[in-house]
Amino acid sequence: MVTARNIVILTGAGISAESGLGTFRDKDGIWTKYPLEDLATPEGFQRNPQFVHGFYNDRREALKTARPHAGHEALATLEKEWCGRGNTFTLVTQNVDNLHEQAGSSSEHLIHMHGELLKIRCASCSVVMEHADPISTESICSSCDEAGYMRPHVVWFGEIPLGMDEIEAALTDVDVFVSVGTSGNVYPAAGFGQMARTMGARTVELNLEPSENAYVFDEALYGPASEIVPQWVDAFLSRSAD
Numbered sequence: 001m002v003t004a005r006n007i008v009i010l011t012g013a014g015i016s017a018e019s020g021l022g023t024f025r026d027k028d029g030i031w032t033k034y035p036l037e038d039l040a041t042p043e044g045f046q047r048n049p050q051f052v053h054g055f056y057n058d059r060r061e062a063l064k065t066a067r068p069h070a071g072h073e074a075l076a077t078l079e080k081e082w083c084g085r086g087n088t089f090t091l092v093t094q095n096v097d098n099l100h101e102q103a104g105s106s107s108e109h110l111i112h113m114h115g116e117l118l119k120i121r122c123a124s125c126s127v128v129m130e131h132a133d134p135i136s137t138e139s140i141c142s143s144c145d146e147a148g149y150m151r152p153h154v155v156w157f158g159e160i161p162l163g164m165d166e167i168e169a170a171l172t173d174v175d176v177f178v179s180v181g182t183s184g185n186v187y188p189a190a191g192f193g194q195m196a197r198t199m200g201a202r203t204v205e206l207n208l209e210p211s212e213n214a215y216v217f218d219e220a221l222y223g224p225a226s227e228i229v230p231q232w233v234d235a236f237l238s239r240s241a242d
């Protein structure tokens with residue numbers, strides 16, 4: 001029997017790999033084809049905004065046909081069951097896709113710490129808006145009417161991730177921390193497992209292979225997310241049945 005109340009789940013690109021969205025650092029990953037300095041930094045965007053818009057316009061288009069799999073669905077089930085038992089659940093995703101939402105995860109417990117592909121932001125007036133279509137250097141902000149300031153609502157290297165206060169609050173009181181489909185290369189997310197462990201949480205890694213921080217996890221299952229996430233969720237819910 002597991003005694004736990006607060007669960008924090010961290011997901012990364014690996015959970016969306018089987019939905020056809022590429023990962024970043026695997027063989028054939030996005031950063032093996034394109035230099036991240038050009039596509040995922042404010043300086044790269046300043047140097048060549050058309051190139052960066054093209055990259056994000058293509059990924060926004062690919063999202064139109066991407067569908068969640070059993071791994072995303074299992075996390076949505078876990079949230080419903082766990083919250084239904086009066087416990088606390090936080091899903092922190094580094095992914096900018098909307099597959100957790102499509103699978104039924106509630107936005108109330110979901111934090112997109114690296115932003116969202118289906119939102120854009122005006123660098124002039126800071127307004128964030130939902131947007132599914134391509135943008136360009138000529139796009140006009142529907143809030144302040146300025147042209148040339150629209151950018152993807154994503155967090156690039158050197159920028160501050162979103163929702164950090166909420167994430168830190170969840171991690172200070174966490175009983176079970178689960179890391180799914182992330183390589184553990186990018187901070188601050190790569191440090192969450194160690195933080196959770198320091199707070200006395202049980203730490204779990206669900207990934208295709210051991211990540212950079214495999215040593216901070218008490219338990220691990222390795223395999224495709226569509227198989228190991230439902231497997232772990234089923235086992236966890238039956239172990240902790242009230």
Ligand code: BJW
Binds near residue numbers: 017023206223224226
């Ligand atoms: C499967 C699978 C299957 C495959 N099933 N698994 C020196 C030391 C330490 C830190 C720094 C440093 N110099 C600079 C920093 C900070 C920097 C950083 O971490 N750099 C490192 C590279 C060293 N970080 C930042 O700049 C961040 N900001 C910051 O730190 O601000 C300061 C601050 C923090 C907190 C409070 C106050 C201030 C910002 C980071 C922004 C990252 N942005 C990107 C792009 C987002 C938009 C977009 O999508 O285009 O985010 S980069 C990219 O990497 C993307 C991802 O979210 C992120 C993480 O990648 P992820 O998800 O782990 O993917 P992969 O590909 O690496 O791994 C996939 C895994 O899945 C693998 O393990 C596979 O095995 C597995 N897998 N198929 C299960 N089917």
